[in-house]
Amino acid sequence: xxxxxxxxxxxxxxxxxxxxxxxxxxxxxxxxxxxxxxxxxxxxxxxxxxxxxxxxxxxxxxxxxxxxxxxxxxxxxxxxxxxxxxxxxxxxxxxxxxxxxxxxxxxxxxxxxxxxxxxxxxxxxxxxxxxxxxxxxxxxxxxxxxxxxxxxxxxxxxxxxxxxxxxxxxxxxxxxxxxxxxxxxxxxxxxxxxxxxxxxxxxxxxxxxxxxxxxxxxxxxxxxxxxxxxxxxxxxxxxxxxxxxxxxxxxxxxxxxxxxxxxxxxxxxxxxxxxxxxxxxxxxxxxxxxxxxxxxxxxxxxxxxxxxx
Amino acid sequence: xxxxxxxxxxxxxxxxxxxxxxxxxxxxxxxxxxxxxxxxxxxxxxxxxxxxxxxxxxxxxxxxxxxxxxxxxxxxxxxxxxxxxxxxxxxxxxxxxxxxxxxxxxxxxxxxxxxxxxxxxxxxxxxxxxxxxxxxxxxxxxxxxxxxxxxxxxxxxxxxxxxxxxxxxxxxxxxxxxxxxxxxxxxxxxxxxxxxxxxxxxxxxxxxxxxxxxxxxxxxxxxxxxxxxxxxxxxxxxxxxxxxxxxxxxxxxxxxxxx
Ligand SMILES: Nc1ncnc2c1ncn2[C@@H]1O[C@H](COP(=O)(O)OP(=O)(O)OP(=O)(O)O)[C@@H](O)[C@H]1O
Ligand SMILES: [Mg+2]
Numbered sequence: 001x002x003x004x005x006x007x008x009x010x011x012x013x014x015x016x017x018x019x020x021x022x023x024x025x026x027x028x029x030x031x032x033x034x035x036x037x038x039x040x041x042x043x044x045x046x047x048x049x050x051x052x053x054x055x056x057x058x059x060x061x062x063x064x065x066x067x068x069x070x071x072x073x074x075x076x077x078x079x080x081x082x083x084x085x086x087x088x089x090x091x092x093x094x095x096x097x098x099x100x101x102x103x104x105x106x107x108x109x110x111x112x113x114x115x116x117x118x119x120x121x122x123x124x125x126x127x128x129x130x131x132x133x134x135x136x137x138x139x140x141x142x143x144x145x146x147x148x149x150x151x152x153x154x155x156x157x158x159x160x161x162x163x164x165x166x167x168x169x170x171x172x173x174x175x176x177x178x179x180x181x182x183x184x185x186x187x188x189x190x191x192x193x194x195x196x197x198x199x200x201x202x203x204x205x206x207x208x209x210x211x212x213x214x215x216x217x218x219x220x221x222x223x224x225x226x227x228x229x230x231x232x233x234x235x236x237x238x239x240x241x242x243x244x245x246x247x248x249x250x251x252x253x254x255x256x257x258x259x260x261x262x263x264x265x266x267x268x269x270x271x272x273x274x275x276x277x278x279x280x281x282x283x284x285x286x287x288x289x290x291x292x293x294x295x296x297x298x299x300x301x302x303x304x305x306x307x308x309x
Numbered sequence: 310x311x312x313x314x315x316x317x318x319x320x321x322x323x324x325x326x327x328x329x330x331x332x333x334x335x336x337x338x339x340x341x342x343x344x345x346x347x348x349x350x351x352x353x354x355x356x357x358x359x360x361x362x363x364x365x366x367x368x369x370x371x372x373x374x375x376x377x378x379x380x381x382x383x384x385x386x387x388x389x390x391x392x393x394x395x396x397x398x399x400x401x402x403x404x405x406x407x408x409x410x411x412x413x414x415x416x417x418x419x420x421x422x423x424x425x426x427x428x429x430x431x432x433x434x435x436x437x438x439x440x441x442x443x444x445x446x447x448x449x450x451x452x453x454x455x456x457x458x459x460x461x462x463x464x465x466x467x468x469x470x471x472x473x474x475x476x477x478x479x480x481x482x483x484x485x486x487x488x489x490x491x492x493x494x495x496x497x498x499x500x501x502x503x504x505x506x507x508x509x510x511x512x513x514x515x516x517x518x519x520x521x522x523x524x525x526x527x528x529x530x531x532x533x534x535x536x537x538x539x540x541x542x543x544x545x546x547x548x549x550x551x552x553x554x555x556x557x558x559x560x561x562x563x564x565x566x567x568x
Contacts, residue, residue, distance in 0.1 A: 101367065191404040195468070198362055199418035199475060200394025209417060213408035 038285075045279035051272055065276065066258075066283055068246035072162070073257040073284070076237060077230040079166025079250070080173055085223055087170075088177030095178075096185035097207055108182060114175035123239030126168035131159040131240065138163070138251040152249040160242040163250040165257075168236050173226035180225065184218035185211055217299040224295040231288055234259040258284045311338040311509050312378040312395075312478040314359060319375065320538075321354050324368035328354045330538035332373075334528060336479075341501060341510040343520035343547065346530035347562070351539030352513045353483050355530070359511065360396035360481060361389040377478065394418070397472035401484040403464035405456030405471070412452040414467055415439060418475040434474055442470035443500050462493025469500065479509040487515065498523050517563060521551050529559045 053061035091111065095104045138161070142153030192210035201209060212219075237260040244254035262277045269277055314336040321329040329351035336342045344352045357363040358371050361382060375382045382392050397418075405414045415435045419426060426434070435452065439445040444466040448459070456467055465485055472480055482501075486494040501523045504510050514520050520527055527550040532539045543550065543559045554560045 189404075191400070191402060192406055194362065194365065195400065195404040195406065196417070197365055198360065198393055198398035198400075199421060199471065200390050201418075201421050202390050205421050209406060213406070216408075 041278060041282040041285060044275060045282045047272060047275040048279035051275075055272055057273065057276060062276065062279065066280060069256045069258050069261050069280065070283060070287070071246055072255040073231055073259070073287070075162060075250070075255065076166050076169055076257050077227055079163065080169035080230040081223060081227055083167065083170035084174040084177055084226060088174050088222070088226070089181050089219060091174070091178040092181035092185055093207060093211075095182050097203065097211065108179075111175050111178050111182070115179055118235075119172060119233055120235045120239070122168055122172050123236035126164060126171075126236060126240040127160065130168060131164050134159040134164055134167075141251055149248040150250045152252070155251045156242070156253040158242060158253065159251075160240055161251050161253055162241065162255045165237050165241040166250070168240050169230045169233055172233065172236060173230050176229060177222045177226045180222035181215065181219055184215045184222070188214045220295055220299055224292060227291055228288055231284065231291070232259050233257075234263040238263050310476075310478055311507060313338040313509060314479065315376040315379075316359075317374050317376075319355070319358065319371060319373035321351065321358055321363060322368070322370050322372075323354075323366065327538040329358075329530075330540055332541045334541060334544055336509060336511060337526070338509050339505055339507070340525040341505045341512060341523050343524035343527045344511065344513045344530060345515070345517065345520050345527060345562070346539070346542075347532065348515075349535075349539075350530040350532040352530055354539070356481050356483055356511060356513055357398075359479070360398055361392045362398060364389065390422075394421070394475055395477055396479040396481060397475060397477035399465070399468050399472055399480065399482040399485045401487055403461060403468050403488070405459070405464050405467045407455060407457040409456060410453045411448050411456050411459070411467060414456040415470050415474050417471055438470040438474040439467075441473050441503075442466040443496060444470055460493075462489045462496060465489060465493070465497060466500065469497070469504075473504070473508070477508065479511065480504060482510070482512040484513050484515065486519065494519070517551070521547060527551070529554075529556075529562060531558050531562070 048056065048062050051062070053059070053064075056062050056065050058065045091107075095107050095111070099107060135155075135157070138155040138159050141151045142155040145151040146153045188211040192214070193206055196206040196209040237257050241255065241257070241260060242253040243256035243260065243264075246256075247254040258280050262280055265273070266277055316332055316334045316336075319329070319332040320327060321332075332355060344356065346352055354363065359375060359382075363369045363371060371383060373383075377392075377395065381387070405411075406417060409417060412435050415438050416426070416431055419431075419434065436445060436449075439448060444463060447463060448467075451458075456464065459467060465488075469480075469485075486497050489497065498519065501510055501512065505525075512520075512523065524547045526545065527547040528544040529542045529550060530539050531542045543554055543556045545555075550559060551563050554563065560566075
C-alpha cells in the first residue's frame with residue numbers, strides 16, 4: 001500500500017520536473033530569440049544613425065527620413081482604429097447579447113473566417129475595387145469639406161490615398177477586434193448580469209453595468225492587437241497606397257508607412273540603404289513595444305475595480 | 310409600499326420541459342413566506358417567475374397568471390423591466406458589481422432608466438438603504454472602496470441594500486444565507502424580520518430552522534421523481550407546517566425522514 005503510494009508520488013514528481021523544465025526552456029528560448037532580434041536590429045541599424053546626413057535618402061539625415069513615414073504609419077493605424085473599434089465592439093455585442101442564438105453562431109463563424117483572410121487579398125480588394133468606389137466620395141469631400149485640412153483637395157483621381165489605406169486596414173482589424181471582444185463579452189459573469197436585470201435594467205443598461213466594465217481590459221487588449229496588426233501591415237498598404245511625401249490631406253495621394261516603405265524598397269536595397277531600412281524596422285519595433293506598454297499600464301490602473309479580486 | 314401576490318395555475322417550462330406544474334398560492338403583503346423542499350423541486354424556478362427573471366433563461370416560459378395587487382405581470386404589454394424594478398431579488402451568491410464602489414452599488418438600481426438624483430438625495434438614500442440593511446456602521450468610512458472588498462456576509466447585505474434602495478413592493482430571496490457563516494446568517498435573519506414591516510418578503514431556504522425562525526407562512530414543494538414537474542404540496546402557517554402538517558410528504562420532509 002505504502003509502496004504504491006510512493007511510486008505514484010515519485011512518478012508525479014518526475015512529471016513535475018519534466019514539465020517545469022520544458023516551461024523554463026521555452027521561456028528562456030523566447031527571451032533569447034527576442035534578444036537576438038533586438039541585437040541584430042541595433043547592430044545593423046547603427047550605420048544609418050551615424051552616416052553623414054547627405055548620404056541618407058532624402059539628403060537630410062535619418063531623422064528627417066524616418067519621421068514622415070512614422071507619422072504616416074500612425075495616421076494609417078489611427079484611421080483604422082477609429083473606424084474599427086466602435087464597429088468591432090458593436091458587432092461583438094450584437095453577437096454575444098442581442099442576436100438570436102442561431103444567427104449569433106453563423107455571424108461568429110463569418111467573423112472568424114474574415115480574420116483568417118490573408119492581407120494580400122484585402123490589399124487587392126482595396127486597390128482594385130474599394131478605391132474605384134471612393135473616387136466620387138473623395139471628390140465630394142474635397143468640394144464641400146475641403147477647408148478641413150485632412151480633406152483638402154485636389155482629390156486623388158485614383159483614390160489610392162491614405163484614407164483608402166486606412167479603411168482597408170480597418171476592414172482587416174475589424175474581425176480581430178470583433179472576435180476577441182465577443183469571447184470576452186461571453187465570459188462576463190451571468191451572476192452580475194442577472195443582478196442588473198433584477199434591479200430593473202434594460203438590456204443595454206445591463207450591458208453597461210455588468211458587461212462593458214468587466215470587459216474593459218479585454219477590449220483594450222483587443223484594440224491593441226488590432227493596432228499591432230495595423231502598424232505592421234505591409235501588403236495591404238503597399239498595394240493600396242500610392243505613396244509620397246507626408247501631408248495632412250488624406251484624400252490626396254501621398255504619405256507612406258514604415259512597413260510598406262521597407263517592403264517596397266528592400267529587394268533592391270544594398271549598402272547604407274539596407275541599414276536605413278533595418279533602422280526603420282527598429283523604429284517600428286520600438287513603437288509597437290511602447291504601444292503595448294501603454295496598454296498594459298491602462299489596464300493595470302483600474303485593477304482594484306476590475307473584478308479580479 | 311408592500312403588495313400581495315396571487316398566483317393561479319402556473320406552469321413553468323424550460324423549453325419543452327415542464328419544471329413546475331399547477332401552482333396556486335397567495336403571498337400576503339407585509340409577511341415573510343418561506344419556500345422549502347428537496348433540491349431540484351423547482352423552488353428557484355418558481356421564485357424567478359415572480360419577477361419575470363425566469364424568461365431570461367433561453368427557452369424559459371410560463372403559463373398561468375401572477376397578480377401583483379390584482380395586476381397580471383404576464384398580461385400583454387407588461388414590460389418585464391418595470392416588473393423587476395417593483396419586485397427585487399437577492400441571489401444565492403452575493404453579487405455586488407465588482408467594478409463599482411459600495412456607494413455606486415447601492416445606487417445602481419436607482420440610477421437606471423436615466424433617472425437623475427441630486428448629490429444630497431443620493432447621500433441620504435445610500436445611508437438609509439445601508440442602515441436598512443444593517444451595514445451602515447461597517448462601511449460608512451469606505452463608501453468609495455469596491456464592493457467586492459467586503460466579506461461574504463457584508464456583500465450579501467450590500468445586495469439587500471441595493472435591492473431596497475429602489476423601494477420595491479416585494480423582495481425575493483433565493484437561499485440568501487447558504488454561503489454565509491452563522492453570525493452573518495443571524496444578521497440577515499434579523500434584517501428579514503425588520504424588512505417585513507415594509508415589504509412582502511419571499512425566501513427560499515434549505516434550512517428548516519431558518520424557515521421556522523423567519524417566516525409567517527411556509528410553502529412545501531416536492532417532486533415525484535427525476536424528469537417529473539415540481540409541485541406545491543402544502544402551504545399554510547409556518548407553525549402548522551412544522552408541527553402538524555396535513556400531508557404525509559410534508560411531515561416526512563420537515564422531520565428529516567425524507568426519501
Ligand atoms: N437553466 C435551466 N435549463 C433547464 N432546466 C433547468 C434550468 N434550471 C433549472 N432547471 C431544472 O428545473 C428543475 C428545478 O430546478 P430549480 O433550480 O428550480 O430547483 P430548486 O428547487 O431551486 O433546487 P435547489 O434547492 O437545489 O436550488 C430541475 O429539474 C432543474 O434541472
Ligand atoms: Mg435553487
